[in-house]
Amino acid sequence: MNTFKYLAIIFLGIFLYSCGSNSGQKKSDFSIKTNATKGNISNNETLKLSIDNKKNHKIDSINYVLDGNRIDEQASLQNMKLGKHSIEASIYFNNEVQKTTTALTILNSALTKVYTYNIINEYPHDITSYTQGLEFYNDTLYESTGQYKESKLRKVNYKSGEVLKNINLSDEYFGEGLTILNNKIYQLTWQKGTGFVYDVNTFEKLSSFKYGNSKEGWGLCNHDNVIYKSDGTENIWLLNKDTLVEESYIQVYTNKGKIVGINEMEWVNGKIYANRYQKNGVAIINPNNGAVEGVIDFTPLKSKVTQHKGLDVLNGIAYNPNTKTIFITGKRWDKLFEVEIIEK
Numbered sequence: 001m002n003t004f005k006y007l008a009i010i011f012l013g014i015f016l017y018s019c020g021s022n023s024g025q026k027k028s029d030f031s032i033k034t035n036a037t038k039g040n041i042s043n044n045e046t047l048k049l050s051i052d053n054k055k056n057h058k059i060d061s062i063n064y065v066l067d068g069n070r071i072d073e074q075a076s077l078q079n080m081k082l083g084k085h086s087i088e089a090s091i092y093f094n095n096e097v098q099k100t101t102t103a104l105t106i107l108n109s110a111l112t113k114v115y116t117y118n119i120i121n122e123y124p125h126d127i128t129s130y131t132q133g134l135e136f137y138n139d140t141l142y143e144s145t146g147q148y149k150e151s152k153l154r155k156v157n158y159k160s161g162e163v164l165k166n167i168n169l170s171d172e173y174f175g176e177g178l179t180i181l182n183n184k185i186y187q188l189t190w191q192k193g194t195g196f197v198y199d200v201n202t203f204e205k206l207s208s209f210k211y212g213n214s215k216e217g218w219g220l221c222n223h224d225n226v227i228y229k230s231d232g233t234e235n236i237w238l239l240n241k242d243t244l245v246e247e248s249y250i251q252v253y254t255n256k257g258k259i260v261g262i263n264e265m266e267w268v269n270g271k272i273y274a275n276r277y278q279k280n281g282v283a284i285i286n287p288n289n290g291a292v293e294g295v296i297d298f299t300p301l302k303s304k305v306t307q308h309k310g311l312d313v314l315n316g317i318a319y320n321p322n323t324k325t326i327f328i329t330g331k332r333w334d335k336l337f338e339v340e341i342i343e344k
Helices: 003-019 299-304
Strands: 030-034 040-042 046-053 059-066 069-071 074-076 083-093 096-107 113-124 131-137 140-145 152-156 163-168 175-181 184-189 194-199 205-210 220-223 226-230 235-240 246-251 262-268 271-276 281-285 292-297 314-320 325-330 335-343
Touching (some): 030 096, 046 083, 140 175, 175 262, 235 262, 299 335
Parallel strands (some): 113 292, 131 175, 131 314
Antiparallel strands (some): 059 069, 083 096, 131 140, 175 184, 194 205, 226 235, 271 281
16 A cells, blocks of 8 residues: 555544544433424413433433523423524433433513504605615604615605605615614615614714624614614614614514514514514514514505505504604505504
8 A cells, every 4th residue: 555545544544533523512301392382482471491301311400491591390481582492401420411402482472462553644756766774853754775786874754755864875775764863864875784873864874884693774763861772583682872783673573483584673662663574564572571462454555655666565663752643654655644543
């Protein structure tokens, strides 16, 4: 055997040894058992945990951790956020410790309420605006629009439809949601991972910011110095108002599963009202745990606007605290609807 072949065999043996047996990780002798059904459990239930001790080790103690927080073998889920979670168990035995994990999905226990609406007023809206974000500030409407080479930031007289102030985004940006806090406008762009901050009075661009774990920019709203950001998934991210860092998130869930496509958002009386992309409804979301507590069906509104080739989906929701009413429009709709919400 020549030297080349000999060395090749040696290196191949080392490679196989280093890659085998799951990189040397020992498979746990334990697994976690729960009272969840196929991994799902409602937030009105008590989570019950136990260990499947496959080799009958004499266990000294067990520590359970749910999303980094220590929990007991029986834990109330009443104050937990909904969605996907991870449970880790550390099992101590014979001067050893082994860890094992399992997945858990917490669902909302309550059924989603269904709401309808009454139209109070109809106002003109720019039929060319591909509406992405809508928000009132000091009784004036601000709007962010999308599409490449068409994206804008606007200040609008909502009663007349007159554009009071307008700036265009650079052609490379697709405008998305906006929110206004402490005299600053925060505007997202779609897939560039970049948002902008403006002076609310002058529209001067003050700074920009990058996204964190969220890959895209969809919708924004704010409350109590916290900015909420959607990214088109079931996640709503909570941003620090000063650093704009994503500090935590909630997952939007019903009693059956997750709700994706969370888009334009508005804070209304302690809840997040959110458009779902390509849907005609608005979800009413509990900001503490992500539960969809209600849904408003706005399907008939699209038939009340001018039908044209560029007409697109419902999108744009704003709450006017002065009138205590909600305003709804859509992408390239020529009307802005003022509505009151009614429970069926």
